[in-house]
Amino acid sequence: MGRTVQRAEAHGGLVEIRAGGFNILFGDGINMRFHGVGDSRPQKHQLLLEFKDGTALSASVQMYGGVGAFAEGELDNPCYLVAKAKPSPLTDKFDMGHFQSIVSAPDAQKGSLKVLLATEQRIPGLGNGVLQDILLSSGMHPKRKVKTMNAGDIERLFRSVKDTLGKMTEQGGRDTEMDLFGRPGAYRTILSKRTVNKPCPACGTLIKKEAYMGGSIYYCEGCQKI
Numbered sequence: 634m635g636r637t638v639q640r641a642e643a644h645g646g647l648v649e650i651r652a653g654g655f656n657i658l659f660g661d662g663i664n665m666r667f668h669g670v671g672d673s674r675p676q677k678h679q680l681l682l683e684f685k686d687g688t689a690l691s692a693s694v695q696m697y698g699g700v701g702a703f704a705e706g707e708l709d710n711p712c713y714l715v716a717k718a719k720p721s722p723l724t725d726k727f728d729m730g731h732f733q734s735i736v737s738a739p740d741a742q743k744g745s746l747k748v749l750l751a752t753e754q755r756i757p758g759l760g761n762g763v764l765q766d767i768l769l770s771s772g773m774h775p776k777r778k779v780k781t782m783n784a785g786d787i788e789r790l791f792r793s794v795k796d797t798l799g800k801m802t803e804q805g806g807r808d809t810e811m812d813l814f815g816r817p818g819a820y821r822t823i824l825s826k827r828t829v830n831k832p833c834p835a836c837g838t839l840i841k842k843e844a845y846m847g848g849s850i851y852y853c854e855g856c857q858k859i
Contacts, residue, residue, distance in 0.1 A: 638684075645716035645757025654705055657682075658713065661760060662698025666691050667813045690813075716757035722798050727756075732791045736779060747775040747846060750794070759794070762807065765824035765851045767797045769833075774857040775850040824851035 636653035643649075646661040657680075659665060668674055670687035680692040680700055692700050701708075720726035735741060735756065741749050750756060751764045759767075768775055771793035773786070782790070801807055806818025809825050823834060829842045829851065838855030 643721075643758075644713070645719070645721065645754070646760060647713060647716050647758075651705075655702055656705060656708070657702045658700065658708070659692060660699040660712075662695050663700055664693045664695050664698075664811070665813055666815060712754060712757075715754045719754075719757050722756055722759065722794055723802060727795070729788070729791055732794070733787065736782070736787055742780045745776050745778055745846075746773055746790075747850060749779050756794070759798070761848050761850075762809070762825075763798060763801060766822060767793050769824055769853060769856060770797050772856055772858075774852055774859045775845065777859050824853075826851075 636655060639651045639653070641648060641650045648659045648665075650657040650659075666675070668689040668691060672689075674681060674689060675691050675693065678691045678693045680690075682690045684690075694700070720731060736749065738755075740753075741755065744752075746768060747761075747764060750759055750767065751761050764775070767790075771786075771790045773782075773790060801818070801820045804819040805812060805816075807820045807822045807825075808817045809822050809827065810818055812818065822828070824840060826842070826849070828840050830839050832838065833840055833853040833856060836853065836855040838853050840851060840853055843850050843852075
């Protein structure tokens with residue numbers, strides 16, 4: 634009560650709102666909405682923040698997700714600390730040298746490209762949802778082994794990470810997600826559950842879906858060879 638919102642910051646897949654010495658943290662999987670003066674509030678929610686001007690923010694958990702509040706400097710959650718410490722792929726600090734260090738790590742060399750990009754918080758905020766179009770753009774299969782990549786492959790994958798995430802950000806997110814005002818993003822997702830069995834826009838091969846590592850992968854056999 635009585636706290637003033639100062640600013641919001643993104644840390645990988647987390648959004649942190651700073652309010653008078655306290656922080657409110659929202660993780661991936663949280664459905665957030667802004668409500669104007671006189672707008673109805675959702676009957677079911679995990680958090681509702683009411684502001685003195687009559688507006689509000691609500692947050693509800695989808696299939697998964699986390700939300701919490703803590704005093705500045707109090708939270709020791711490993712994912713939160715890693716997301717704050719590592720450079721965002723949207724910044725210049727995430728350069729080829731940094732990406733090369735991620736790829737060349739011994740544990741990364743043992744796995745597939747999906748393991749490399751979407752696990753262990755190697756690149757905070759990069760998850761299975763954005764992974765699919767990144768790999769399609771680079772022409773690489775999610776199951777391809779990291780150790781099979783040469784210098785040219787690594788450079789191409791690095792560029793795809795930077796360019797694809799940049800486009801998604803510039804266009805207000807993917808069209809499979811909603812923003813704070815309930816509007817879908819303008820980035821047209823190529824690989825998702827909506828496009829399975831539809832032709833790849835690049836080569837016409839039907840897009841496939843497959844279970845892999847506890848989730849789903851989407852790929853084009855014509856563009857993405859193992």
